Amino acid sequence: MKQVAVFGYGTVGSGVVEVIDRNSAVIEKRVGEKLNVKYILDLRDFPGDPNESKVVHDINVILDDPEVEIVCETMGGNEPAFTYSKNALLKGKSVCTSNKELVANHGPELLKLAKENNCNYLFEASVGGGIPVIRTINEALTAEIIDGITGILNGTTNYILTKMDREGAKFDDVLKQAQDLGYAEKNPEADVEGYDACRKIAILSSLMTGHYVHFEDIYTEGITKITPEDFKYAKALNCTIKLLAMSKENNGSYYAMVAPFLIGKDTALYNVNDVFNAVFVHSNMLDDSMYYGRGAGKLATASAVVGDVIEAAKNTGKNLPIFWDDTKVNLLGIGEVNRSFLVRVKEAECDKKEISAAFGEVTYVTDAGVAGEIGFVTPMMKEKDFEAKLNNLSGVIGRIRLDK
Amino acid sequence: MKQVAVFGYGTVGSGVVEVIDRNSAVIEKRVGEKLNVKYILDLRDFPGDPNESKVVHDINVILDDPEVEIVCETMGGNEPAFTYSKNALLKGKSVCTSNKELVANHGPELLKLAKENNCNYLFEASVGGGIPVIRTINEALTAEIIDGITGILNGTTNYILTKMDREGAKFDDVLKQAQDLGYAEKNPEADVEGYDACRKIAILSSLMTGHYVHFEDIYTEGITKITPEDFKYAKALNCTIKLLAMSKENNGSYYAMVAPFLIGKDTALYNVNDVFNAVFVHSNMLDDSMYYGRGAGKLATASAVVGDVIEAAKNTGKNLPIFWDDTKVNLLGIGEVNRSFLVRVKEAECDKKEISAAFGEVTYVTDAGVAGEIGFVTPMMKEKDFEAKLNNLSGVIGRIRLDK
Numbered sequence A, B: 001m002k003q004v005a006v007f008g009y010g011t012v013g014s015g016v017v018e019v020i021d022r023n024s025a026v027i028e029k030r031v032g033e034k035l036n037v038k039y040i041l042d043l044r045d046f047p048g049d050p051n052e053s054k055v056v057h058d059i060n061v062i063l064d065d066p067e068v069e070i071v072c073e074t075m076g077g078n079e080p081a082f083t084y085s086k087n088a089l090l091k092g093k094s095v096c097t098s099n100k101e102l103v104a105n106h107g108p109e110l111l112k113l114a115k116e117n118n119c120n121y122l123f124e125a126s127v128g129g130g131i132p133v134i135r136t137i138n139e140a141l142t143a144e145i146i147d148g149i150t151g152i153l154n155g156t157t158n159y160i161l162t163k164m165d166r167e168g169a170k171f172d173d174v175l176k177q178a179q180d181l182g183y184a185e186k187n188p189e190a191d192v193e194g195y196d197a198c199r200k201i202a203i204l205s206s207l208m209t210g211h212y213v214h215f216e217d218i219y220t221e222g223i224t225k226i227t228p229e230d231f232k233y234a235k236a237l238n239c240t241i242k243l244l245a246m247s248k249e250n251n252g253s254y255y256a257m258v259a260p261f262l263i264g265k266d267t268a269l270y271n272v273n274d275v276f277n278a279v280f281v282h283s284n285m286l287d288d289s290m291y292y293g294r295g296a297g298k299l300a301t302a303s304a305v306v307g308d309v310i311e312a313a314k315n316t317g318k319n320l321p322i323f324w325d326d327t328k329v330n331l332l333g334i335g336e337v338n339r340s341f342l343v344r345v346k347e348a349e350c351d352k353k354e355i356s357a358a359f360g361e362v363t364y365v366t367d368a369g370v371a372g373e374i375g376f377v378t379p380m381m382k383e384k385d386f387e388a389k390l391n392n393l394s395g396v397i398g399r400i401r402l403d404k
Helices: A011-022 A024-031 A061-062 A081-090 A100-114 A133-140 A155-167 A171-181 A195-209 A228-236 A298-314 A353-360 A384-392 B011-022 B026-029 B059-063 B081-090 B100-116 B133-140 B155-167 B169-179 B193-208 B228-236 B299-316 B350-358 B383-390
Strands: A002-007 A037-042 A068-073 A094-097 A146-152 A238-250 A254-262 A276-283 A287-294 A339-345 A364-367 A373-377 A397-400 B002-007 B035-041 B068-073 B094-097 B144-153 B239-250 B253-264 B276-283 B287-294 B339-346 B362-365 B373-377 B396-402
Touching: A002 A011, A011 A024, A011 A298, A024 A037, A024 A298, A024 B193, A037 A061, A037 A254, A037 A298, A037 A373, A061 B068, A068 A298, A081 A094, A081 A100, A081 A298, A094 A100, A094 A298, A100 A195, A133 A195, A133 A276, A146 A195, A155 A171, A155 A228, A155 A276, A155 A364, A195 A238, A195 A254, A195 B144, A228 A238, A228 A339, A228 A373, A228 A397, A238 A339, A254 B100, A287 B081, A339 A384, A353 A384, B002 B011, B011 B026, B011 B035, B011 B081, B011 B299, B026 B035, B026 B299, B035 B059, B035 B299, B059 B081, B068 B299, B068 B350, B081 B094, B081 B100, B094 B100, B094 B299, B100 B193, B144 B193, B155 B169, B155 B228, B155 B239, B155 B276, B193 B239, B228 B299, B228 B396, B239 B276
Parallel strands: A002 A037, A002 A068, A068 A094, A254 A397, B002 B035, B002 B068, B068 B094, B253 B396
Antiparallel strands: A146 A238, A146 A276, A238 A254, A276 A287, A287 B287, A339 A373, A339 A397, A364 A373, B144 B239, B144 B276, B239 B253, B276 B287, B339 B373, B339 B396, B362 B373
């Protein structure tokens, strides 16, 4: 019997207990022995809960119990999760987490600690919920050099953008609906401003490079300014708008960013709708591959945590190498990256000669059906050159990047 | 240094040598030491080839060399690949293969032999080329009970169907083009009749159930009878036609089949086009997930073989459990499965009263634009009941299953 403790009995933590219970037979087959949740650490009591008797308030009960080999950290946030995770690893207990904040902030330090203590720090559930993208990068695409990752990594914003696309609805209205349905938090900032996706692409970028990509260095733009008119242009271009989190090799350097992008109907990410997530990977032998599924939700995320628990249980006393050291990656500024843009300008102020002089041969979007304005798509150009020229252009309403 | 031998220096075998050479640094980092191809077994000589000196014609040179820990079996077919694989495993050498024929036929026996000899029989490349679907099932979705797998598992037929959809072209014409481009074999039977997809879904079904699903038990229907008119109906229904290989739990039993299906625009498999493959998995905690990429091609397939070599090299002397025993699964006949169908009938012989009496409330497809005929979609019904009623209906031109 392998004894497990769960730190935090919230949505994901209670999901972990449920998955271990409901799929106990298949888990036992894979581990070779039974998994048992011995303790649940939480500040609260849970009177009447079937696992009430497992709840403890003092972490030392768990840390000092040598029977507990594996801890699931499903508390979220930096502290006390960071201190608790360190203390568990120092005791040689593997930690399996869904905490993207902590992994993005302190991944290399916790991985080092796991290595020094012959145990594991595993974090499949921190990115893409139940989609096994971390394991794919670390254990499946091992013969590959990955040079690009593009993900739809946030279910809330993808739900909102899908609804806006299908219904022509406004951002604020759809956000309100999403909040009523429980798909968006009351304080939606972390999702709609792209901060959540930013942590996740920081983790994936670190695994891609083998070094430390800090989330604070990643250019991040949310979806709050996307309008129904933007979607009219998207439709006219046979596109939709998705919040993409990307990290790419660019002439020997890397850049990373989170922003809304126009993507075409014929792309694999186009049909990733509602709360689904997907991670598109480019590597030098396999070329394109994509991993798709539920990026959030109690059982999907918990299943990823339990998958890590099984991995840890099968490898007691053995550190599984994860290549992510603490050397900081100096990201290329996104101003240096070439791309093309959709620009919307007021019809009354639109001067096609001025536009040609600034951006070269643009393509006008004539059938978007938005009164009083004109749209055009620029050729590929450096983002910093584009921005400089856009600042000098009259009547600009907005711009969106194209991913192609 | 880990010494490797390659059995068969054809497309995939030479790809394996190329991947190990080109990505040697990243592979060395992951294995912890260098991988070296010491021998290449082939009947032919390769004068002038950079690896000419590694070519041997006698398998015993490899079997008797204790330095060789891992063998890549990229010969294809049953014999001599089966005998060679057995002999390598008996010597404690792990075998990594792309040979779907052999895995589908003798998987359980070879896995047992690997276990008995403390080595591994790994076959990621046998299904979905470079898409890491085998590792996902065996090592990532370990906390899940998988109850359904639906795949687009053959690149040739997917290329043909994509072209037919986009261009309104005829099967024979597109097949000819595909042969000219090298996407289809001169003898295309294994692809277009669904036999290749059948072997692959047999392997996935075996891993899903943990037991032995024999490919000969799987109902298999190819795409040779699909016409441009079928695609007109597909468009009218907001669908396309894909060759699906599926294996599903159905009231405690399993059924498996390969056949062309109408699938809707809003499904994740809809945008899997050209030579790309994808595997859609349903499991009890994660719900839906999908794995997408190049299902064939020299380097993509070779990369999957080398991924297995890395896994074997990291686990010398240790058998990694793969749950696939030799207990035969008695598949449910597909006649017992409920689904709905598109039926095309000659307009002159169409009797709507007769149709209602046979199939109940059908939906007529009025805007397919095919002269002289009428199409309708049946409600969900058991396939055997449908077939019995279809046999008695006047003027039937054809039928296609819907997947929904």
